[in-house]
Amino acid sequence: MARHVLDRVDSTNSHAMRLALSLTGPAWILARRQEAGRGRRGRAWADPPGNFAASLVMRPTGNPAEAARFSFVAALAVHDALRTLGGPSLNLALKWPNDVLLNGGKLAGILLESTGAGGQVTTLVIGIGVNLVAAPDAALVEADALRPVSLAGETGLQIAPEDLLDAIAAAFDVWQRQMEAFGFGPIRNAWLARAAKLRETITARTGASETQGRFEGIDESGALILTTARGRQVIAAADVHFGG
Numbered sequence: 179m180a181r182h183v184l185d186r187v188d189s190t191n192s193h194a195m196r197l198a199l200s201l202t203g204p205a206w207i208l209a210r211r212q213e214a215g216r217g218r219r220g221r222a223w224a225d226p227p228g229n230f231a232a233s234l235v236m237r238p239t240g241n242p243a244e245a246a247r248f249s250f251v252a253a254l255a256v257h258d259a260l261r262t263l264g265g266p267s268l269n270l271a272l273k274w275p276n277d278v279l280l281n282g283g284k285l286a287g288i289l290l291e292s293t294g295a296g297g298q299v300t301t302l303v304i305g306i307g308v309n310l311v312a313a314p315d316a317a318l319v320e321a322d323a324l325r326p327v328s329l330a331g332e333t334g335l336q337i338a339p340e341d342l343l344d345a346i347a348a349a350f351d352v353w354q355r356q357m358e359a360f361g362f363g364p365i366r367n368a369w370l371a372r373a374a375k376l377r378e379t380i381t382a383r384t385g386a387s388e389t390q391g392r393f394e395g396i397d398e399s400g401a402l403i404l405t406t407a408r409g410r411q412v413i414a415a416a417d418v419h420f421g422g
């Protein structure tokens with residue numbers, strides 16, 4: 179698959195969107211320096227040099243719910259890649275919808291952006307940020323957000339962004355083929371097997387509304403399933419907080 183390695187960029191997601199129309203197939207874009215990274219829900223994503231910032235741009239077929247499944251493919255790929263390069267003792271887990279945790283803190287985030295027409299997604303950009311060398315200052319993240327961590331800070335391990343991209347791209351390919359052959363089932367099962375706080379009480383927050391319940395799993399579109407005091411609730415988009 180095509181790779182573009184840039185010395186610096188505003189946001190690899192923005193660059194991927196700009197390139198999308200001129201590409202003939204899927205491509206990975208890796209930046210050594212990202213100066214205006216974006217996070218989920220309009221947040222900024224800080225990227226000290228040495229951290230991993232890359233985006234995959236592709237032209238999937240399907241509607242937005244089908245495209246959203248790729249965020250689980252991406253989270254699995256990042257988890258696999260870190261395990262391959264960092265070894266089996268790394269204490270990794272996944273947090274809904276697509277964060278990768280290390281020792282219970284946030285190590286990596288994933289941001290899907292898409293354009294479409296007539297209910298179909300025409301361009302999908304999957305942006306991945308991994309704190310390889312440094313995590314943002316805890317004072318800069320929201321008060322009740324998970325503690326940001328870096329791979330080097332937690333373990334002393336040093337992984338080059340280019341090597342991580344090779345491993346993520348290979349793992350993504352494997353999971354994407356699984357999904358093409360067998361549907362979302364294997365992706366969901368693998369994701370749940372690595373999920374933090376499964377069957378425990380968590381809180382899903384969307385703006386001012388808050389739902390607390392037992393984390394039962396995810397449905398066919400990847401939506402969060404909670405059992406709450408008012409029964410089963412399926413939540414398509416939210417920020418998840420751990421604890422009761």
Ligand SMILES: O=C(O)CCCC[C@@H]1SC[C@@H]2NC(=O)N[C@@H]21
Pocket residue numbers: 188189190191192214215216217218219221223230231232233277286287288289304305306307308
């Ligand atoms: O909020 C999150 O957890 C998602 C963070 C996603 C950050 C990555 S870094 C590479 C890509 N380019 C961006 O501007 N954002 C994503």
